[in-house]
Amino acid sequence: MPGKVTTMQQAIADLVRDGDTVAIEGFTHLICFAAGHEIVRQGKRDLTLCRMTPDVIYDQMVAGGVARKLVFSWLGNPGVGSLHAIRRRVESEDPGPLEIEEYSHFGMVCRYVAGAANLPFFPIRSYFESDLPKANPRIVPVTSPYEDGEQLYAVPPLRPDVTIVQAQRADANGDSQIWGLLGCQKEAAFAADRVIVVVEEVVDESIIRRDPNRTVIPGLIVDAVVHEPYACHPSFAQGYYDRDNAFYLGWDEIAREAETLEQWLKEWVYDLSSHSDYVEKMGAEHWERLTPAEHLSGEVNYGDYSMPPGGAAPVGGGGS
Amino acid sequence: MTSRNGFSKNEMMIAASARQLEGERVCFVGVGLPNIVCSLAQRTVSPELDLVFESGVYGAQPARLPLSIGDPTLVTGSTAVTSMFELFAYYLQAGLIDVAFLGAAQIDRFGNINTTVIGDYAKPKVRLPGSGGAVEIAINARKIFVIMRQSQRSFVERIHFRTSPGHSGDPAHDSSRGWFGSGPSVVVTDLGIYEPDETGELTLVSLHPGATLEDVRESMGWEPKVVGEVVETPSPTEDELRLIREELDPDGIYTK
Numbered sequence: 001m002p003g004k005v006t007t008m009q010q011a012i013a014d015l016v017r018d019g020d021t022v023a024i025e026g027f028t029h030l031i032c033f034a035a036g037h038e039i040v041r042q043g044k045r046d047l048t049l050c051r052m053t054p055d056v057i058y059d060q061m062v063a064g065g066v067a068r069k070l071v072f073s074w075l076g077n078p079g080v081g082s083l084h085a086i087r088r089r090v091e092s093e094d095p096g097p098l099e100i101e102e103y104s105h106f107g108m109v110c111r112y113v114a115g116a117a118n119l120p121f122f123p124i125r126s127y128f129e130s131d132l133p134k135a136n137p138r139i140v141p142v143t144s145p146y147e148d149g150e151q152l153y154a155v156p157p158l159r160p161d162v163t164i165v166q167a168q169r170a171d172a173n174g175d176s177q178i179w180g181l182l183g184c185q186k187e188a189a190f191a192a193d194r195v196i197v198v199v200e201e202v203v204d205e206s207i208i209r210r211d212p213n214r215t216v217i218p219g220l221i222v223d224a225v226v227h228e229p230y231a232c233h234p235s236f237a238q239g240y241y242d243r244d245n246a247f248y249l250g251w252d253e254i255a256r257e258a259e260t261l262e263q264w265l266k267e268w269v270y271d272l273s274s275h276s277d278y279v280e281k282m283g284a285e286h287w288e289r290l291t292p293a294e295h296l297s298g299e300v301n302y303g304d305y306s307m308p309p310g311g312a313a314p315v316g317g318g319g320s
Numbered sequence: 321m322t323s324r325n326g327f328s329k330n331e332m333m334i335a336a337s338a339r340q341l342e343g344e345r346v347c348f349v350g351v352g353l354p355n356i357v358c359s360l361a362q363r364t365v366s367p368e369l370d371l372v373f374e375s376g377v378y379g380a381q382p383a384r385l386p387l388s389i390g391d392p393t394l395v396t397g398s399t400a401v402t403s404m405f406e407l408f409a410y411y412l413q414a415g416l417i418d419v420a421f422l423g424a425a426q427i428d429r430f431g432n433i434n435t436t437v438i439g440d441y442a443k444p445k446v447r448l449p450g451s452g453g454a455v456e457i458a459i460n461a462r463k464i465f466v467i468m469r470q471s472q473r474s475f476v477e478r479i480h481f482r483t484s485p486g487h488s489g490d491p492a493h494d495s496s497r498g499w500f501g502s503g504p505s506v507v508v509t510d511l512g513i514y515e516p517d518e519t520g521e522l523t524l525v526s527l528h529p530g531a532t533l534e535d536v537r538e539s540m541g542w543e544p545k546v547v548g549e550v551v552e553t554p555s556p557t558e559d560e561l562r563l564i565r566e567e568l569d570p571d572g573i574y575t576k
Binding site: 086184295 | 351352374375376386387388389390391392394395396401403405408411412413434439441444445446447448449450451452453454455456459460481482483484485488497498499511514
C-alpha cells in the first residue's frame with residue numbers, strides 16, 4: 001500500500017508545525033476529529049485554526065491549548081448551542097485570550113476559493129450595511145472596474161500552511177473521493193501548502209479511475225494519506241456512520257465547566273495513544289448503532305473507448 | 321406545552337408560518353422550527369416547495385427530523401448536492417432563492433438582526449455564533465421570514481451588533497440598494513404576526529388566539545405599530561396539528 005500512506009502520528013508530526021495556520025475543514029460532514037486529537041496529544045502550540053464552523057473539534061483543541069487564534073464564520077455547536085471552551089476564552093480570557101478573525105460562510109468559502117485559485121481577493125455581494133466589516137478590517141469595499149462601477153466587498157485569500165480533510169476513500173497516492181456534503185474540502189485543500197487526507201478506506205487506484213467524477217482532491221496536491229476508520233466521530237462519513245447527535249448534545253454539559261472538559265480530554269485524548277484506542281474504547285456496539293442501512297447509488301456508463309464505438313461496425317462505416 | 325386552546329405556542333407559530341409559504345417555490349431552510357414549517361407547507365399549501373440547505377443540498381427530502389443543517393438524511397434522496405461555493409454563489413447570490421428563514425438573538429423595529437454578540441464586540445458579555453450565512457442570505461434572498469418568540473431581551477430598541485441588515489427606515493434608500501433582499505417580509509412570534517409597513521417598520525397585523533395587545537407591548541422593547549384592524553390568526557387546523565404531531569415532530573422536540 002505504501003505510496004503516501006502513513007500513520008496519523010507520523011503525518012501530524014511531519015506536517016503540522018508550531019505557529020502554523022491549520023484548516024481542518026468539513027461542513028458538519030467529514031470533520032476529522034482524530035487529527036485534532038492527535039494535534040492536542042502532540043502538544044502543538046500557537047496554531048491559527050481556520051474553519052467555517054469551529055464545531056466541537058475546535059472547542060476541544062482550544063481547550064487542549066494548541067490555538068492562538070481562530071478564523072471562522074459560525075461559532076456554535078450545530079443544533080445544540082454554544083462552544084463553551086471557546087466562549088470562555090473570548091468572553092473572559094479564561095484561561096487566556098484567543099484572537100478571532102470573523103467572516104460569514106460565503107466570505108470564508110470565497111477566501112478558500114481565492115487561495116486555491118491564486119487570486120489576491122474575491123468579490124462578493126455580502127456585508128452591505130452590516131457591522132461585520134467594522135469588526136474585521138480585512139473585509140474591504142471594492143468597486144467593479146467595469147462601466148457599472150458596482151460596489152461589492154472583497155475578502156482576502158486564505159492559504160493554510162496545512163489543510164486536513166477527511167474523505168470516504170483514496171488510493172495510496174491521495175486521489176480522494178467524497179460523496180455527500182462536500183463543504184469546502186476541495187477549496188481548502190487546493191488553497192493549502194501541505195495537505196493531509198484521512199480516509200475510511202484506502203482503495204486501489206483502479207477503483208478511483210472507475211468513477212473519476214467523484215474524485216474531489218487529486219493526489220497531486222496531497223502529502224500524506226492516513227487510513228483511520230471512524231476518524232470523524234462524532235461527525236460522520238456519509239454511508240459509513242451516522243452523525244452522533246447524542247455526543248453533540250452531551251458535549252454541551254461536558255464543556256460547560258473547564259474541569260469536566262479537562263477530564264474528558266484526559267480520558268479520551270491524553271490517556272489514549274491513537275484513534276484506534278478511541279474506537280476500541282467507544283465499543284463495537286456504539287459503532288453498530290451508528291451504521292446506516294445501505295442505499296446504493298445507481299451506476300452510470302462512462303463508455304469504453306479502447307475499442308471503436310459502434311460495436312462490430314468498422315470505423316468510418318455505417319453510412320450509405 | 322399545550323395551552324387551553326388545545327395547541328402549543330410553537331404549534332401556532334409553525335402553522336401560521338407554513339401558511340405564509342403558499343405560492344413560494346425555492347426555500348432556504350434552517351433546522352428546528354423552520355424545517356418543520358417547510359415540511360408542513362409541503363404537505364399543505366405548497367407541495368412544490370424545494371428545500372435548500374446551506375450545507376449544499378438542493379431539493380432535500382429529509383426522512384427524519386435533522387438536528388443540524390448538515391444531517392446525512394438531507395443528502396440521501398435529494399435532487400442535488402453541491403459544493404458550498406456553488407450553493408452560495410449560483411443559488412443564493414444569483415437570486416434563485418425565493419424565501420429564506422433567519423433566526424435572531426436580537427431584532428429591532430426595522431428587522432435588523434443581531435446574531436453576533438451581546439455587549440461590546442471586542443469584549444462581549446455573550447459571544448453568540450455570528451453570521452454563518454445570515455448576512456448574505458439577508459442580502460440575496462428575495463424574501464426573509466423570521467420565526468422567533470418575542471421578549472424584552474430579543475425585541476429591542478437598539479441591537480448591539482448589526483449582523484444582517486433589515487429595512488433602513490428610509491424607503492427611498494431601500495429601493496436604491498440594488499439587492500434582491502429587503503429586510504424581513506414577515507415576522508411570526510408566539511403572540512402574533514408582523515409585516516413591514518411602507519417605511520419598513522414591523523407592524524402588528526394579526527394576534528394569535530388568546531394573545532392580547534397588552535401581552536405584545538409587555539414583551540418588546542419599543543412601542544409597536546399596529547394596523548387599524550388587527551385580525552385573529554386562525555388556529556392550527558386539525559389537519560395541521562395531526563401532521564405536526566404524528567409525522568413531523570412525533571417526539572415533540574420542537575413543538576411541545
